[in-house]
Amino acid sequence: MGERASTQLNGNAKKSFWGKVWKVGFEILNITKKTLFWIVLSYLIPIINIVIILGVKKGQGVYWLGIVNIILATNACFIIGAMNYIYNSLKDRETANFLAFIGLAICIAAFGISTFEIEMKISGGIPQIFYNTSAILSFIICLILAYVSQKEEIVKKNYIQSIIQKGKSADQTEINGQNFKL
Template structure:
């Protein structure tokens, strides 16, 4: 990719950022609503909310599910994003599996800091990859509207037809 192409891609991304953030936020809220409720219930039962292994495992499995949905949405031409998505998915699944084993066996496989870092890093990467995915969708919609507009020969303004 040359410098001008990179500059145009960046400007297009910034131009579509508000719509991309709006669509990604709705998607994230829907995806993470049930885990947030579950974590809230756990916090209410315990009367304190701290990031222990049970809460981190909920976050890890939710991240894994969210990232799995992105596998089919990311543009296949985005090799770096696909690799990042796959690595994030593998890390989430592995850490979730070990967290479940650690809780069930009541033993220490990894320190809590590994699970905490993994959960938060995969969450941030999930949000980033989600933004990229929604950006592709927003940009595709924008290009489709531009193509339709380019092919129009006339439009209506009020009750008057105007040739283009």
């Protein structure tokens, strides 16, 4: 009897472990799905602008600095939106804000310099790799901030669901020191 109970407990522990793994995996997929949705939605207008630029300039030399400039401006706007959300919703936001400020500084510096070069018609002032790297780094920061904000939203939703479940299972409550049966 003791051996059978031990086997049953191990089976339940395995089910519990795989249940937790499944839940975490599902949550990661859900967060990723929501993050990608917001990224695509946020970058839809810049993508359309880039396609238009490429279509108009077909057969001509494409001015990549202008395209990277659009991406940098979009990254800056996305980071500012994420900063606002994170500032208003996260309790522990120092790391997220630091990352957002770094991303914003990269965007502002590269965007400002590239706009100056575009307006002054300076060709080859700063190597294109600087702008490309700035755009890629700031986009990676956008992805991280989007993921963090979506994760926080799901954590809050799960917390609210747990409170609701706890309330549904309660058979009594306390108000002003008095217990009441439900």
